[in-house]
Amino acid sequence: MASLQVALKVLNTTFAKQDGAALLQVFLADPNQDDFQALQRNLQSMPFDRITSVVEADRALSNDPRVNELAASALREFLRYVRDYNTPMERGQDTVPARRRRDYKTFDSMTQRVADMYKSQAGDWLSVPIQRLCAALMNLAREIDAASGRDITYVSDAAARLLKILLVTVQPLNATRPGDTSRNPGLRASTAVSVANLLFRTYHGVNSMHLFTSVVQPLWGLPQFLDMISKADAVEYRYWIGRYKLSAGNVQHARELLLMSFNNSIASHPNTRIILIYLVVASLCCGYCPDATLLTRFNLDQQFEPIIKYITQPDGAGLRRHLDEWMVWFAKHGLLIIMKEKMDVLIWGSICRKVALNTDRSAFLEERPDFKVALASIACGLQLSYRDPSFDLDDAEAIVMCLIDQGYVRGGIVHSTNSINRFRMQPVSSMGRTREPAQSSDLYSL
Known part of the structure; x- marks a missing residue:
């Protein structure tokens, strides 16, 4: 019980202080670490109803009851993920791919709960955690598909989850006017670009660039916030949009985007040559x-x-x-x-x-x-x-x-x-x- 109490104390403090870095250290902890394994043994020694009651009894994280409810839900899914991680299943169903599919389902549920918290106006502090959780979810989906020999079953499911998170992220951005200080559009824009780039890489990796449209359409209000995000994210974002425009035949717009991406990239970086390849093609077409x-x-x-x-x-x-x-x-x-x-x-x-x-x-x-x-x-x-x-x-x-x-x-x-x-x-x-x-x-x- 001690490990559970310690974990809940750390998580409650993390939510109360709105410390995104500390939250990532807990939610993305290495399963090979002693603390993770000790917490797993502690959780496996008690019924999950008991775990739920402990979480429900100690969730005074905010004055907003809705935030408390969402935080408690995210904590429950995290503890469920730790308890069940790579543990044996019923006889006849216990295979490594089956365990990973169960882990994916729980991790996806946890990511969804954190995304629900991120919807609120006070959820900007979760921008970095939601980016890392999305990347971890997609990596887990790729691992499962590769191990099970399936095409893109879980990758498609993870992409659908990320697309929903992207829509949640850009909704307040599209409603924000330049100069509006009531929100923090920089954090939201950074998350939107990070998730969009992850989706672009995923769709390109499975040879489905036609799905770029589903990512591009919600981002109509994003360009005005691109100067608020890191240069690396902006370079990659303009590169993918430029490739999308080039494949759609809009060579003039593609050239403008690829030129901006190339001129802001590092000459010694290997991706700069990749950007230049498509820039040269777009320029020749113009x-x-x-x-x-x-x-x-x-x-x-x-x-x-x-x-x-x-x-x-x-x-x-x-x-x-x-x-x-x-x-x-x-x-x-x-x-x-x-x-x-x-x-x-x-x-x-x-x-x-x-x-x-x-x-x-x-x-x-x-x-x-x-x-x-x-x-x-x-x-x-x-x-x-x-x-x-x-x-x-x-x-x-x-x-x-x-x-x-x-x-x-x-x-x-x-x-x-x-x-x-x-x-x-x-x-x-x-x-x-x-x-x-x-x-x-x-x-x-x-």
Whole structure:
């Protein structure tokens, strides 16, 4: 009984003082420690009803009865977790995976009780504990799925729990206006970003990036609080959101987020190179060529320098050959599809520009309203670039219409003459929809 009384005294003091670090030392104690094992033996020597009565008799932690009730509930689940941790089960059911599943259920219940306390306005002190508990819950879920040979059964369950905690966290943030001092948005924002990053890593690890939407949607009011959290969390958060935007085709927004993430990361950190990979892809899709020195600095010149050369030449056949050679590498990073789709569009735009310059350079550069380019010339350029004589007028028309639709070409097709009227093509260094000036050498800082 002494171990239980000591544990309750420590926990009551922790809740009364709102000491998050001390709470973590108790709730995330190492099961191999003597104190944990002594408390476990003490709890196993008495009925759980007796344990519940002891907890109920000593729970004056706050003037708020609701807080006292939630705290007592969290303590009961913690003591249940300690009592049952890795203990034998009924005959025929006693296996290591079965024990871990029972431990997960109890730990999940304890995390839920702490999250219920965190909902209150006075629960900001639980921000760090809830982050660590969420991480521990997800690690336990991964361990169970790996040991039992299941796919993502418990990982999915843990992700659902974390998503509920995220919604609880961001709700007061979305209702907080800038300059409001009645709350502590910094702690809430830190928790929201930590849980969101954990969910992003989880969904990415199980190849389910389409589930990012369920995490991104509740975070509409979060950007105004990003300067209140640690730089490391903000870098990771912008990286995952940037990857989400890139996969969704919003390359301009993706580039902005990835650029902010890259410029605030440590150059020597291995994750900086990962961020740069996706930043380069997003920049190329927007028509910006990264500096060759930067690519060499991060050992990415073999992958991307030929792509830049093939776009500017333009050489569609060379581009496709290079992507086939590096197919495994791009597929490993989830970039193969977007590279095959977007780089071809840049090749088409470069072909149109070359054809326009060869047709009438002065009229093209002066943007004369009567300037025209024959579709037959575009088709010929496609045949030469891709080494494919099957390109015809219909292909040229479809490609030009695609470029017009995406904003790379400003003009219209005249079917009576099979030409593009008032044709204008942006240079490769500024192909995007925006009209910001080209900064091919000053995009990033080493």
